Structure formats: structure tokens, C-alpha cells
Amino acid sequence: MTVAQMTTTDSVHRKLCHDLLDAIEQGDLAAVERCYAPGMTMWNNLSATTSTRDENLAALARGYEIQRRRMYNNRIIDTFDDGFVARYTCHVVLHDGSTVALSSCLVATVRNGEITHLADYMDSSKFRRRK
Amino acid sequence: MTEYEIRELCHRFFDAYQDGRVDVLREILSDDCIIWHNVFGRETTRDENLAAYPDSYKGQRRRTYNDRVINAFDDGFVIQYSLNGVMKTGHKGALWICIVGKCIDGKITRIDEYMDSSKFAAWMGAQ
Numbered sequence: 001m002t003v004a005q006m007t008t009t010d011s012v013h014r015k016l017c018h019d020l021l022d023a024i025e026q027g028d029l030a031a032v033e034r035c036y037a038p039g040m041t042m043w044n045n046l047s048a049t050t051s052t053r054d055e056n057l058a059a060l061a062r063g064y065e066i067q068r069r070r071m072y073n074n075r076i077i078d079t080f081d082d083g084f085v086a087r088y089t090c091h092v093v094l095h096d097g098s099t100v101a102l103s104s105c106l107v108a109t110v111r112n113g114e115i116t117h118l119a120d121y122m123d124s125s126k127f128r129r130r131k
Numbered sequence: 132m133t134e135y136e137i138r139e140l141c142h143r144f145f146d147a148y149q150d151g152r153v154d155v156l157r158e159i160l161s162d163d164c165i166i167w168h169n170v171f172g173r174e175t176t177r178d179e180n181l182a183a184y185p186d187s188y189k190g191q192r193r194r195t196y197n198d199r200v201i202n203a204f205d206d207g208f209v210i211q212y213s214l215n216g217v218m219k220t221g222h223k224g225a226l227w228i229c230i231v232g233k234c235i236d237g238k239i240t241r242i243d244e245y246m247d248s249s250k251f252a253a254w255m256g257a258q
Contacts, residue, residue, distance in 0.1 A: 045227040045228070045229070045245075045246065045247050046247055046249075048227055078204045078207065078209065078231070079204060080202040080203060080204045080209075082202075083202065085202070085209040085229075085231060087231060087243060087245075103169040103172065103245070104169070104245065105169070105209075105229045105231065105243070105245040107202075107209055107211060107229060119211055119229070121169075121211075121227070121228070121229040121245035121246065121247075122169070122245065122247065123169050123170050123245075123246065123247050123248050123249070124247050124248075124249045125170075125247070125248045125249045
């Protein structure tokens with residue numbers, strides 16, 4: 001007898017959130033793209049502007065050029081009907097060995113298993129406090 | 132708590148902050164409520180936060196918590212909003228902030244606040 005695996009909106013959204021952060025962490029832009037809906041948009045509190053999916057993917061690619069690695073640690077995820085909020089510490093190591101830790105918050109709107117909108121909140125003053 | 136109760140609690144909290152109702156804030160925040168800010172990377176208690184409230188208004192004529200987008204989950208909420216401030220100089224500034232709140236029995240037990248401190252000077256109208 002097989003038992004059907006039970007999924008809930010909560011578990012589906014949590015998995016999507018982890019899939020996205022894991023993919024960004026691993027530099028797997030194809031996997032990042034799979035998390036995004038075709039018309040996905042992203043807003044951030046630094047520039048208060050909205051970018052497209054392609055602009056977001058291009059920005060991620062540029063980031064990898066100047067970073068040795070980045071990790072999304074201390075993830076705390078809460079889900080709601082049509083999205084999730086992820087709080088995490090983004091630990092970045094640059095090519096010169098300096099490190100920076102950003103405590104950030106990402107709010108996602110999800111439809112049909114894909115992210116349609118992201119809103120990213122962080123403190124840019126921490127960029128200047130590299131160790 | 133139901134989704135309605137959580138959303139209502141969230142609105143009451145921001146209305147009270149906007150209106151300077153420290154008495155309401157003290158009622159809404161649990162006795163052991165913790166407030167964490169990504170700017171400082173440390174936690175403060177409810178009483179520390181409320182004691183600092185008057186100082187946080189220095190130089191400001193008013194501030195309003197607008198464009199509230201609230202999503203509720205089982206034990207809390209996430210709110211994205213614009214903090215619009217009018218300084219005593221007449222300067223107007225805006226900050227975009229996200230707060231995650233945890234709620235139990237009609238009270239907020241924890242707040243995690245995310246904002247960009249690089250925008251503070253411009254918000255206050257510094258040259």
C-alpha cells in the first residue's frame with residue numbers, strides 16, 4: 001500500500017523559498033529562473049525601484065563576478081496563502097577575503113508555484129563595514 | 132488568533148505609533164516583548180523601546196505609516212510600509228520598511244524590523 005505524500009501550501013512555499021536561496025547560494029541561475037514566473041518583478045528598499053526578472057538575473061550574475069561566495073544562513077521562513085517571508089543572514093565573502101553579513105528580509109508573492117514578486121529589505125550601510 | 136485579529140492588531144500598533152499613544156503601545160506589546168532591528172543587530176525590551184519613543188520624534192512634526200501591505204500567518208504578520216515624515220523644517224522624507232511581528236493571545240510578543248539606515252540623513256533633510 002502506498003501512502004500519498006501530503007503537501008500543503010505551507011510546505012510548498014517553504015520548499016520554493018529554500019529552492020530559491022539554495023540556487024542563489026550555489027550560483028545556479030537556471031534553478032533561480034525556474035523559481036520565477038515569466039513576468040516576475042523585484043523591488044528593493046535601497047533604490048525603491050522595481051526590476052524585471054531578466055534584470056534581476058543579470059544583477060545576480062554580476063554579483064558572482066565580485067564575490068567568492070555567499071551563503072543564506074539563519075533562515076526563518078513564515079508562509080501565508082499567496083507567499084512567504086524569509087528572514088536570513090547573507091554572509092558574503094569577496095575575492096579579497098573580506099566578509100560582510102547582511103540581515104535581510106525577503107517578502108515573496110507566489111502564484112501557481114512560481115514567484116511573481118519579490119520585495120527585498122536590507123541595510124546598505126553594512127556594505128561599508130566589511131571585515 | 133484569526134487572520135482578522137492579527138491584521139487588526141497590526142493596524143492598531145501602527146496607528147498607536149503614529150498617534151503617539153504610548154499607553155496603547157504598552158497594552159498591545161506583551162510584557163516580555165522583544166524588538167530587534169537589523170540596523171543595530173541587537174534586541175531591546177518593550178520598556179526600553181517605549182522609553183526611547185519621545186527621542187525618536189525629535190525634529191519631526193509628524194510621521195505617518197502609509198501604504199501598509201499586511202500578510203498574516205498562523206502566529207504573526209509581515210507588514211511592508213512607507214514611513215512618511217515631515218520635519219519641523221518642513222522637509223518631507225520617506226523610508227521603506229518591513230516588520231515581522233509574532234503574536235500570542237492578542238498581543239505582539241516579538242518584532243523584527245528591516246530598514247536601510249543609509250537613508251536616515253536624507254529622510255531627516257540633512258544636506
